[in-house]
Amino acid sequence: MALILNNSAISPGIFKMTVAFTGVVKPGQFFMLRAWDKDPLLSRPISVHNYETGQLSFLYQVVGKGTEILSQLQTDDEVTIQGPYGNGFPEITGDLCMVGGGIGTAPLYYLARHYREQNPTGKCRIYLGFRDSAYGVDAFEALADEMILDVGGIITNKLVVLASETVVTCGPEIMMETVAKTVPADNTVYVSLEAHMACGIGACLGCSCETRSGNKKVCKDGPVFVREEVFNV
Ligand SMILES: Cc1cc2nc3c(=O)[nH]c(=O)nc-3n(C[C@H](O)[C@H](O)[C@H](O)COP(=O)(O)OP(=O)(O)OC[C@H]3O[C@@H](n4cnc5c(N)ncnc54)[C@H](O)[C@@H]3O)c2cc1C
Ligand code: FES
Numbered sequence: 001m002a003l004i005l006n007n008s009a010i011s012p013g014i015f016k017m018t019v020a021f022t023g024v025v026k027p028g029q030f031f032m033l034r035a036w037d038k039d040p041l042l043s044r045p046i047s048v049h050n051y052e053t054g055q056l057s058f059l060y061q062v063v064g065k066g067t068e069i070l071s072q073l074q075t076d077d078e079v080t081i082q083g084p085y086g087n088g089f090p091e092i093t094g095d096l097c098m099v100g101g102g103i104g105t106a107p108l109y110y111l112a113r114h115y116r117e118q119n120p121t122g123k124c125r126i127y128l129g130f131r132d133s134a135y136g137v138d139a140f141e142a143l144a145d146e147m148i149l150d151v152g153g154i155i156t157n158k159l160v161v162l163a164s165e166t167v168v169t170c171g172p173e174i175m176m177e178t179v180a181k182t183v184p185a186d187n188t189v190y191v192s193l194e195a196h197m198a199c200g201i202g203a204c205l206g207c208s209c210e211t212r213s214g215n216k217k218v219c220k221d222g223p224v225f226v227r228e229e230v231f232n233v
Pocket of ligand 1: 143
């Protein structure tokens with residue numbers, strides 16, 4: 001159980017929850033959250049949005065029953081969190097280019113912060129795309145050498161990747177596939193996949209995905225994969 005320090009809307013249907021937590025948490029990892037007894041049956045996977053000593057944040061979109069229940073929790077309520085799970089993003093040296101779409105921007109914030117701390121002289125360029133309205137942009141702006149924002153269009157149409165950059169993308173599958181297929185072969189590209197998850201720890205096979213080296217579990221072998229593993233590039 002974790003104590004909720006804050007849980008409020010930052011944009012219509014988009015909530016940020018901060019809970020008290022102490023542990024080792026890598027960018028790109030996720031937790032399984034639940035705040036109900038039997039219905040819905042399963043806990044819900046939510047990525048780490050930020051972690052600073054003692055405070056763990058999640059950014060989530062209300063799309064169904066589980067996230068609706070989460071959105072109604074108040075400061076000083078408790079929420080069950082299990083994790084951190086998943087491999088997270090690898091340590092990135094050199095320059096970083098991030099491409100986030102919608103709620104897929106959630107895990108990229110902690111990555112950008114971590115990257116800045118580890119690579120004070122590295123360059124960080126951030127592409128963010130939103131369908132209706134943008135959120136969380138100011139926080140990214142503070143960490144970016146260059147920000148490219150798109151609302152209502154197709155962010156990948158604006159994407160220009162530099163030879164020095166490692167690319168990280170998270171968002172709708174079609175967006176990640178476009179990034180995977182259009183970024184030059186010499187750049188390393190990491191994608192963070194989503195899948196329906198039951199256990200989150202590699203025990204149920206509910207999140208299997210086809211990869212170049214056979215079926216893998218998004219929860220345990222991912223959610224971060226190198227593009228060649230999961231897309232035909
Ligand atoms: C590793 C991982 C990290 C995630 N991180 C975040 C995050 O940081 N913020 C966030 O808002 N969401 C995140 N998600 C998605 C989130 O888990 C789902 O939106 C949530 O489980 C929906 O639960 P619900 O009960 O509200 O909706 P449901 O009633 O279960 O579903 C509503 C709709 O969302 C779709 N859906 C549900 N779960 C998933 C899923 N896992 N993948 C794709 N589509 C799904 C359903 O097909 C349905 O159309 C993540 C998913 C994974 C696998
Ligand atoms: S969610 Fe159970 S194996 Fe991945």
